[in-house]
Structures are given as C-alpha cells and as structure tokens.
Amino acid sequence: GAGVSQSPSNKVTEKGKDVELRCDPISGHTALYWYRQRLGQGLEFLIYFQGNSAPDKSGLPSDRFSAERTGESVSTLTIQRTQQEDSAVYLCASSLSGGAVGELFFGEGSRLTVL
Amino acid sequence: GQQVMQIPQYQHVQEGEDFTTYCNSSTTLSNIQWYKQRPGGHPVFLIQLVKSGEVKKQKRLTFQFGEAKKNSSLHITATQTTDVGTYFCAGFSGAGSYQLTFGKGTKLSVIP
Numbered sequence: 171g172a173g174v175s176q177s178p179s180n181k182v183t184e185k186g187k188d189v190e191l192r193c194d195p196i197s198g199h200t201a202l203y204w205y206r207q208r209l210g211q212g213l214e215f216l217i218y219f220q221g222n223s224a225p226d227k228s229g230l231p232s233d234r235f236s237a238e239r240t241g242e243s244v245s246t247l248t249i250q251r252t253q254q255e256d257s258a259v260y261l262c263a264s265s266l267s268g269g270a271v272g273e274l275f276f277g278e279g280s281r282l283t284v285l
Numbered sequence: 286g287q288q289v290m291q292i293p294q295y296q297h298v299q300e301g302e303d304f305t306t307y308c309n310s311s312t313t314l315s316n317i318q319w320y321k322q323r324p325g326g327h328p329v330f331l332i333q334l335v336k337s338g339e340v341k342k343q344k345r346l347t348f349q350f351g352e353a354k355k356n357s358s359l360h361i362t363a364t365q366t367t368d369v370g371t372y373f374c375a376g377f378s379g380a381g382s383y384q385l386t387f388g389k390g391t392k393l394s395v396i397p
Contacts, residue, residue, distance in 0.1 A: 203385065212291075212373065212389035213328070226383040261327060273318065273330035274375075274385065 172196075174277035176262050182283045183252055191247045191280045195264030202245050203274060204237060205261045213261065219245060252284045287312050289376045291388030299396050304361040306391035308374035315377050317350055317357045318385070323370040331359075331372075364395050 175194040183189050195202050204216040215229040219239045230236070234252075239245040249256055259281045263274035288311040298304050308317065316335045320328035332341055334350035334357060341348045347360045357374055371390040378386075 205387070213375075213387040215384050215386060218383040220383070229384070263328075273333065274320075274328075276327040276329070278327050 174262055174264050174275050176260075176277035176280050178280055179278060180281045180283075182285065184285050185254060186251055188248065188250045189252055189282060191249075191260050191262075191282070193245045193247070193262030193264075193277060195243070195245070195262070196275055198242075198266070199264035199275070200242050200267055201265040202239060203263045203265070204245070204247050205263065206231075206258045207261055207279070208258045216247070216260075249282075252282075254284045257282055257284045287376065287378050287384065287386050289374060289386045289388040291374055291391055293391055294389065295392045295394070297394045297396065298364050300366060301363050304364050304368070304393055306359050306372050306374075306393075308357045308359075308376070308388050310355045310376045310378075310386075312355070312378050314354050317354075317377075318375045319348060319357075319359055320373045320375060320387075321370050322373065322390070326370075328373060361393075364393070366395050366397055369393060369395050 177192045200221055202219040205213040207213050217237045218226040221242050222239045234250045237247045259279040261276055261279045263276045265274050266272050290309045292307050318333045319331040321331055322328045332348050337354050338352045339350040345362045349358045371392045373387050373390045375385045375387045
C-alpha cells in the first residue's frame, strides 16, 4: 500500500477483555515502531522491530502487552486483560531502516477505549 | 533513561506573529527529528538534523540543532492558520538504543 495501514481504526472494549491491533507497514520498510498517545499527550515508545526481531521492548508498560511481527511485514500489538488506563491511540510507524537514519511514517492510529 | 523536554506546552499567537518551540535532551543526541501533528491526525515528519550547530530552513520554518547536540529549536516566521497543530521533537541517542524518544509537544493555536 501507499502508506502505513492500521486496523481497527476504533475499538471499544470492556475492561478485562483482550484486544489485538494490527499494523501493515510500508512495503520494504524493515523498521517498525509502536507508540501510545494518550489524549492530549506526547508519544510514548512501546516497542521497536528490526525485521521480525524486537531488539528493544523496553517501553512495553506491563506483561499484559506483547507484540510480534511476521517477516518484515505485518505487526500485531496485543493487550491482554485491558484496563481503563490502556485507553489511548496506538500509533504504528515504519522506517526504511532502523536506528537514526530517517523519517518515521506513521499510520492513522488505532483508538482504543476501555469501558 | 533518555528524556526529551519540550517547551512551551501551549502557544497561542496572532496570525502573522512568530512562534518558537524549544527541545532539550538529558543526553547527547545522535540526531533529532521534528514532526507536526494536525488536530485529529497523525504525526508527519518535517525534518532531521544530524550535525552539531546545524541550521535548516523550510520556507517560513527554521530548525536548529545545538552545538552540544542536546537541544534544538523550531522557529516559524509570520504564522498562518495552516500552521495550527502540535509540533514534536524526537531524539535518537544512538549508542545501541533504538528508541526515538518524543517530547510532549508544543500545541500551536493561531488566531486569525
């Protein structure tokens, strides 16, 4: 596709349920990032993938959060037993290569609301 | 861990006035990037600075990277209503880290 695609765009769930958020990066981009943005706040780093390995998982807030990436393509962010504080926009970004070498292209985000 | 502070948090200007946002890192940066997020939108890349003391211009926007590579600024001359949005700096420390750490952003409102 032309850009980074994320789904679902909106997700409303009940506290305690699991959710999966999907990211399709730009074809050929080896680096993939997940960020969380709470309402009116900045971007909070969650995890970085280079290819299908995750050399930096330091931003995952708890063991309820996990992410995987298949090949150099789709990534899934899973939140188990969701809590109200998980409500936020989850942004995925891809980059041609990892590290400090270039711009991140962001998707439109997945807005998660936990009731 | 690395922290990136950005001030001010909010700025309201009259159309035609200038605007500046400042970014400070707790550690020396390998590079710094700037992004703009329009209301309801996603962050869009503006520019990357790599060299100590670097200055880059994009039309009415001027970006600077400090000599010590720990601070940066974005200056907009003669703001227009199309400049409305939140401006984020994002720093990469290198040294084995893969995190691009974002500041909290400066939200710019332009009064016509």
